[in-house]
Structures are given as C-alpha cells and as structure tokens.
Amino acid sequence: MRRKYLNFVALLAVVTGPISCGGSGGGGAPTSAPSAQRSGYVLSSFRYVFPEHESDPCPGGFTLGAVERRLLGQEPIPDDCLDPEANADPEFKELLGPGTVDGVDLDSFSSFGEQCGENGFSDPEGNSGVDYQLWRSIGCVQGFQEGEISDIVVGGAVANGSMTILLELIGFEGDDDQDLQVQMFASQQSPPLGADGSILPFGTLSVHEDERYHSTVGSAQMRDGVIVAGPMDVRIRLNIQIVEGDISFRDAVVRVEPMPDGTIRGAIFGYQEIAEVYDTFGIQVGQAGAQALSYTCTGLWDSLKKNADGGFDPATGACNSISVAYQFEAIPAFVAR
Amino acid sequence: MFNRFAVLAVGVVAIGCAGDGPGAGSGPLASPIEAGPVAMRRLTETQYRASVADILGDGLSIAGRIEPDNRRSGLLAVGSSYVSVTAAGFEQYESIARSLAEQALAPERRADFVPCEPADGGPVDADCAAMFIRKVGGRLLRRPLTDAEVESRVAIAAEAGATLGDFYAGLELVLTTLLVSPDFLFRIEDVESGSSDAQRLTSRAMATRLSYFLWNSTPDEELQRAAEAGELIDDEGVATQVDRMLESPRIEDSVRAFFxxxxxxxxxxxxxxxxxxxxxxxxxxxxxxxxxxxxxxxxxxxxxxxxxxxxxxxxxxxxxxxxxxxxxxxxxxxxxxxxxxxxxxxxxxxxxxxxxxxxxxxxxxxxxxxxxxxxxxxxxxxxxxxxxxxxxxxxxxxxxxxxxxxxxxxxxxxxxxxxxxxxxxxxxxxxxxxxxxxxxxxxxxxxxxxxxxxxxxxxxxxxxxxxxxxxxxxxxxRHPALGPCFVRSFFRYATGRDTVEGEEPFLVSLEQRMSGLGYRMRDLMRTIALSDAFRLASGTRDAEVVLETPVPMDTFTPSPTAPPPDGTPRTATATRPRPPATATPQAASFAQIRDEILTPKCATQFCHSSQTMSGGLVLEGAGARDNLVGVAPTNPAAAERGWSRVQASDPDNSFLMVKIIGPNESALGSRMPLGGSALSSEEVALIEGWITAGAGR
Incomplete structure (x- = not known):
C-alpha cells in the first residue's frame, strides 16, 4: 500500500512538478516550475454521502411535494418558503433508524459547544456516533437521492464553474505516519474541460479573491494510506442557476485518500448552520425548487431545527447547526494565489 | 533549388556552424547571373485582411471565404503567383467588397475616408466623388489612378447616386469596384524598360514588393510617395525606406507571416x-x-x-x-x-x-x-x-x-x-x-x-x-543545412517564387554572409531587401493555369503577365516545368546514360539499387533499360496520365523526364535524384535525346 503512494508522489514530482504556484501575472517574471511542497487538486465530483441501511429507512415512503400531492389528488399543504413557520407539514418524512455511513464522530474533533441529540449512524467498522443529521432531514426526499436532481445539479456545478473547489495537501510526501496539512479554497474560475466534457487535470486555478473562501489550515496525519485533517473551517461558494450562497463547514474533518493514478477521493464532514442550509433550499430555490425536489419548505425547516446537533446556543437552548457529510473526487491541478 | 542539401551527403559532413569565422558576415554578395521572373501574385488572405485594415481602418468585418491560398514549393508565398481567381472566388470577393464598402462608408466612419461633403447634400457631386476615388483608390491600387480611371468611376458614382438618391451609395459602389479590381487583388510587378535580361523593378513595383515583404501589407503613404518620386530605383532611396520600415514594429507582421x-x-x-x-x-x-x-x-x-x-x-x-x-x-x-x-x-x-x-x-x-x-x-x-x-x-x-x-x-x-x-x-x-x-x-x-x-x-x-x-x-x-535552409526559404518568401539556377552564386554568398552574422532576422531582411536579386527581374514566365473567368471590371489594367483584357482565357502552355534552354539533345546509348548518370546518381544505397529497389525500380545492371522503357509507373498520378517510365520517342509522356526535371505537383512526387543535386541541363538533354531517338539499347 505504501509503495503505490510513493509512486504517486514520484509522478507528481517528476511530471507535474509543483501543484501550486505563485506569480505576478502576465507582465511579471517568467513562471517556472517551483518545488513540489504543495500538491493541488480540483474537485471533479461533490455529492452527499449516501448511507446504507439494512432496513427501509423511509418506511412511510418519501415526502410528497406539491406536484405529487396534486397528481395523487391529495390536498395541498400550505407552504410559504419565505415564512416557513407560518404553516406546518405533518406529512414531511424523515429518515429513521440506524444506518452505515463512511463518516466520523465529529464530537471527537469539535470544539463547537454542547451538542444536541444523538446520532444513530455507525461507520463501516461498526463504530457508533457517526454524525450526519442532515440526512435525517433530507434522506426521504426524492430530489436528494443518489442520481436525482440535486446530485446531478451539484455534480455539474463543480465542472461548469458554478462551484469550483480546490484542495491542497501541504508537505505531502506519500508516507504513512507523516504529518501534513490540508487547505481548501473556493475558486471563481471554471476548471478546464476536455472535448468529452470531463475536467482536465493540471489546469491552473486561482483561489477565490475573498479570503473567507480560503479554509483554515487543517493539521493532518496519514494512516494506512488515508489522510485525516481537522478540525478546520471551510466555506465553499456556489452560484448555481438561481442559487447563490455558501456552504460553510464549522469544525470540519477532511478525509483524503490518494489514488495510484494521481487523483484523490475523500469526504468532508462538519457542521453547517441550518439557516444557511435553509437559505439555499428554502429561500433561494423557493417554491419552484421545493416542488422540483419534492418537499415543502415548511417541512424542511421544521426538520432541520429538529435535527440540528451542533452549535448549541444557550440563549435559545437549541442547536443552530447540523452535521453534514459530502464525498468528493479530485484531480491534480495547480492552485494559484 | 529546394533540394540543394543532399540528404545522404550530409550524413558524412561534420556537424558544425560553417562560416562562423571572423569577418564571415562582411563578405560581398554575388549578383545573380540570372534574375527571377516578375510575378503576378494574388494577395494571400492575411495580406488581403491587413491591406483592408491599413486602408479602410481596423474593425471592419470580413465575412466570407476568401479564395484559398495555394502552397507551392513549401510556401503559400510562392503559390500566390500561381493562382488566379475562380468564378466562385470572384463572387466571394465581390460579396466581401460590398460588405466592406457598406461598413467603411457607414455614417459614423465615412468622415475618415471621404475628404469632402457632397454639394448641397445632393446625391451627385462629381468633384467630391473624384477626390474620394483618387484618395482611396490610390491606396487600394497602390498607384495613382489615371484620369480615365477616375472619370469612369465618377460616372458610376453619379449614376448610382442619382438612382439611389444617396451620394454615399454611389461611393459604396465605386469602392466595391476598387476592392475587386485585379490591381488590388493582385500584386502585378513591372520592370524598367530596357534590353537587359535582368531589369530593375520599377519604383512603384519596388514599393509594393518591399511593403509586402517587410510588413506583409500594402505600402503606407510615405512608401507610396517615395515610389512616385522614383526614389526606389537607386540604392540610397531603397536603403532609406528599408531602414525606416525595419525600425517599425510592423516587421513583426512579416516575421509572423513567414514562419x-x-x-x-x-x-x-x-x-x-x-x-x-x-x-x-x-x-x-x-x-x-x-x-x-x-x-x-x-x-x-x-x-x-x-x-x-x-x-x-x-x-x-x-x-x-x-x-x-x-x-x-x-x-x-x-x-x-x-x-x-x-x-x-x-x-x-x-x-x-x-x-x-x-x-x-x-x-x-x-x-x-x-x-x-x-x-x-x-x-x-x-x-x-x-x-x-x-x-x-x-x-x-x-x-x-x-x-x-x-x-x-x-x-x-x-x-x-x-x-x-x-x-x-x-x-x-x-x-x-x-x-x-x-x-x-x-x-x-x-x-x-x-x-x-x-x-x-x-x-x-x-x-x-x-x-x-x-x-x-x-x-x-548545429546542423550545417539548418541556417542555409532558413536563408533560402526566406529569400523565396521575399520574392514569392522559387529560385532560379542563375541565382545560385548570390544565394551561396547570402548564406555565407548570414552565417557570419548569426542568422539574425533584421540582418537577413535588410540584406535581401537591398540585394540585386530582390530588385531585379528577368521577365515573364508561362502561365500554368487556365483562367476560366474573364476579369469582370472594365478598369482592368493589362500587365505583362495578366490575362488579355478581352477576357479570353489564358490557357496552360506547359503542364510540367521545362529545363533551361540547352543545346539540341544529342542521341546517346542507354549504356552511356546508365553508366554515367543513372547508376552513379540513382542506384545509390537507399534508392534504385538492386538491393533496395525503391519504387520497384532498379537503375543498375543489364536490366535497367527494361525497367524503364514501356513500363507503367507506380505513381498513380503518372499512371493515370497514361505515361510510361520512358515512352520511346516521346519524352513528353515519359515520367522519367518529369522526375529529373522536377514535378510541378505533389502527386507526382519529388524531383530525382532524391536529396541530391539536380541533374545538369546537359545530363537532362542527354536523356531527352536518348528518349527522342527511340530509347534504344
């Protein structure tokens, strides 16, 4: 296992040289290949982690959106996305029961104050306490399932410049048991695309000009070929069709697994404020988006509040954030500052 | 002389930078014994676009497919003197010209070109139209228009303006006629009158040749002034303009165009x-x-x-x-x-x-x-x-x-x-x-x-x-052929034609000088521009294509190489190049030809020896003649013409003659001997004489 990572690093060092770059722009000194201290990547896919279940986690079926209710001849549920507390959706379905998530117990990383509630997810090794409460809220909504609208739209967004995400491994040498660092960035640029529509490796992408979209640097260690970094705060910028906003991870854990072909795959776990989640899936997508993904804004908001498990606010006596988990794949890129 | 550097010969030549010794760059340039022909070169697409931009201004859209350029001897610049305008191509030029005229004379731009306003704002003003025609026409045709040319176009402007009720609509039509004029689309060179074989280009022709060589575009007003003042006849006048042009950043256009x-x-x-x-x-x-x-x-x-x-x-x-x-x-x-x-x-x-x-x-x-x-x-x-x-x-x-x-x-x-x-x-x-x-x-x-x-x-x-x-x-x-090849290619680009045999002494001296100067671009441009080889011409050459479309404009000016003004198609006079005039071919035996020419020059290690049999042809030994006479060539284009490798008594239908003289189309392959020096005119004549005499044994 260790051997193949060394080969991968050799490839980066010899073929690609440095993966991040500085430079002064067009009129400056010649840009020549710097040293290979930073290995850069651009995400080529970004999607929810989809848990596995031994029994049906949605025994009552999926949540019905306004369109489905109309088609089924059911009474519409009053829904005002700008005022989700004005109504209630008693038929909004949440994901129930245990499940397996290739995630982490954020409590061991988090300094995010007193947490709320308990998770019923376990990791593949059977360890309990894996945090992923967002999926409790959206796991029984058709539009958030694997291969459905949300998955497709977000998958396209990382390729078309709507949500370009960069990642750097700092001091990565390919050795197990080594200490290194991880940092993530949003970018305002589109990754280079090939004639077949795929993201091309070795493009140069600049980090977002707003430093709020540069994550904190996460300390990391590599064990058994897997790098785990955190906690770190990560903010991703998205501008997808009618949705313009952020995905902000508080106390995030980033897991990265380098592949022999030079790509990486990984996941990011952390807490996202429920107000931010709702801003995207309630306020901005509005009624049209809720209908397309098959939920009601009022049901979603209520569920987010109920499942929030981080960021305890003594003033309200409730948590204002919810644990989230995303998986990603990334290919080599030059990260320019 | 595209084949000067023998491929096989260089294999045994020590790699080095020949001629790099002290003072090598200061040697005198030899004058050509024989000057190349004058040419009638159609503007390449790049030159057309640059010329339009220089005269009518940047930002005009040229929408349409300009007649494709033609590559010849490795250069579009050389091919430009072998192309004409097809009927479909002329339609394209005309369509583009109409569009350009409309854009150039649009209300927001016309003040840049029209030096006056029509009297009383009416649709007809002969004086104003004449001013416009002399000004813009002189730039487009790269020469002052004659009074007759101006008058005929003023008449067109007047008729069109009156019919359309718009003075500028009349000018648009006139501008269109100028943009499709052969004198704009073609660079037609003239030489000074005289009886010498090598005649100096006229001052006006020099202006055009210099401008497209050094800037890849039409002469500017200063160069046109010098041309009309006759300053481009003498060395000093040419040098003044060349040095001025070389100082301009526009020489980048020429360097880009060449490479x-x-x-x-x-x-x-x-x-x-x-x-x-x-x-x-x-x-x-x-x-x-x-x-x-x-x-x-x-x-x-x-x-x-x-x-x-x-x-x-x-x-x-x-x-x-x-x-x-x-x-x-x-x-x-x-x-x-x-x-x-x-x-x-x-x-x-x-x-x-x-x-x-x-x-x-x-x-x-x-x-x-x-x-x-x-x-x-x-x-x-x-x-x-x-x-x-x-x-x-x-x-x-x-x-x-x-x-x-x-x-x-x-x-x-x-x-x-x-x-x-x-x-x-x-x-x-x-x-x-x-x-x-x-x-x-x-x-x-x-x-x-x-x-x-x-x-x-x-x-x-x-x-x-x-x-x-x-x-x-x-x-x-460090290859000894690299620099000289660059020099020769650039000379062919500069003159827009292949070199001729009589230029060889000049080219050798040019190579030596540039070797000593380190093959630097400005040095080469200046040296060529001031050389006799660049400024002299021998006369016309035979056309090789059929100009099927009569030139439509009545303002066409005949020139030495132009098609007749009555529109009669100029037919091809030769389908393959001919060697320079030589003495009457003398009959020789095949044994003599084989032993003195074919075997030593063609049956070499990688070519037509009995071991390698390139193209299935062996040119040594007793069977050599039988491999030639009456045998169909393997080259499909030659076979399609019904040629034999050697057709007894008929050198015009003998592919061997084409190969040793040099095919004029790529489908016929390369000139032989491959990579070696061309056969001398005497050797060619000997082979032609043998074929004419029946190609006997």
Missing part, C-alpha cells in the same frame, strides 16, 4: 488540425490556436526582440504560456487571462520550438503521434531536403497494430515496418528524428510509456547521436 507560412500554421487558423477526442480530450481548437500563437511569440521574441540567432530557436527554453496550454504542458500559469513569460526547466524534457505543441500536433495523426511525419517536417522544411511520398501499395495496418507484444512503441512498429528495403531508405532519413520526439504524444503532452512499454527517445541525425528531444534540438541547431 506561419513556412510551418503551415494556416491549418491551425482554418481549424484543420483535429484529434480523436476520446484519445486526446484536452485537444480543442482553442488549445491549438494558443499553441500556434505560442510558437510565433517565441519566434518574434527571439528573432526580433532579442535579435537572436535563428538556430537557437531549437534550443531556447524561453517561451510564453496561457492557462489552456499549461494544462497540456502540465505547468502552472499565474496569469488568469492572456499570456505570461515562461521558461522551461533546465532539467525538463522540452526546449526549442520542436517541442512545442503546435509543431508536434501538426505533424501527428489524429489518433497518434508520427515519428515519420515529424522527421519529414525536419528534413523538408527545416533542412530543405526532399523526402518522397511513400509508394502507393504500403500496408499501414501493420504499423498501426500495437497489439503484438513487441510492437507496443512506435520505434518497435517502425522497425518492423521498415524491414522492407523499399521503405527503409526514406524511413531511415525521417524516423530517427521523429523518434526523439516520441515522449511527446499526438498533441505534444509528455509521456514516458506507450502501451505499457517504455519509450526510447534516442536517435541520431546524420551521424550525430542524441538521447532525447532536447538533444535533437541541440544537434539540429
């Missing part, structure tokens, strides 16, 4: 370079566009900005980069848009323009790299050596088959391919060059393996070995 022409970059501009998107997803038209521009930027930076030695283009690590290119070069590019300077690493795999994506992608197949095409480019374009086309019956499937374990790399497949002696000769010239570039794939991206096998980039060029692409660049930069 773009030499390297066939029009294929890039026209979107003709394509790759299999499955195999090369990174290849896009934007990418190859940037790649071509990268190479031209490096050339301009090295040859003009840095006043560098041409030979160093093949070793320089200095370059420029865009983010699109950075993806394939796998280097970071800080500039978010546009270009930034870049230096390839000293320990990297690339240096010199041979390792640029542009040339690598151009000389590859859509699905794979091609050591043969890359080697052919180096031999033919960079070293001015001829490589013949492959025989028509080659089975390329064996080369493409990479499934056999010992044929995974191009080197392995080519080794199997050239086991055939008929292939070995030419591939031996090309493949070792191209194999050095095999670590750069069909679009120029770096790779170390092909089909799982390690690529071996070692090779040799004419006896000098190298270990990789960078080494090839170093060896090439």
């Amino acid at each position: 773009g022409d030499l390297y066939s970059f029009e294929d890039i501009e026209q979107g003709l370079v394509s790759k299999d998107p499955t195999l090369f997803p990174a290849f896009t038209q934007d990418l190859i566009g940037d790649a071509g521009e990268q190479t031209l930027r490096v050339i301009v930076d090295h040859m003009l900005t840095s006043d560098g030695d041409y030979r160093d283009l093949f070793t320089t690590r200095q370059s420029f980069m865009t983010r699109k290119l950075g993806v394939v070069y796998r280097v970071p590019v800080a500039a978010t848009e546009g270009w930034e300077p870049f230096e390839f690493p000293a320990d990297g795999e690339r240096a010199g323009i041979l390792t640029h994506l542009s040339l690598l992608a151009l000389h590859s197949h859509p699905g794979r790299s091609s050591p043969t095409l890359r080697g052919k480019f180096v031999r033919e374009v960079l070293l001015c050596q001829d490589v013949p086309p492959p025989p028509g019956d080659i089975d390329f499937a064996s080369f493409s088959d990479a499934s056999t374990p010992n044929r995974r790399t191009a080197r392995q497949r080519l080794e199997a391919h050239v086991a055939n002696p008929a292939c070995a000769g030419c591939h031996g010239l090309m493949d070792p060059i191209g194999l050095a570039l095999e670590q750069l794939d069909g679009i120029g991206a770096l790779r170390t393996e092909e089909n799982g096998a390690t690529i071996d980039p070692t090779g040799e060029l004419d006896g000098v070995s190298y270990t990789d692409a960078r080494g090839l660049g170093v060896v090439l930069s």
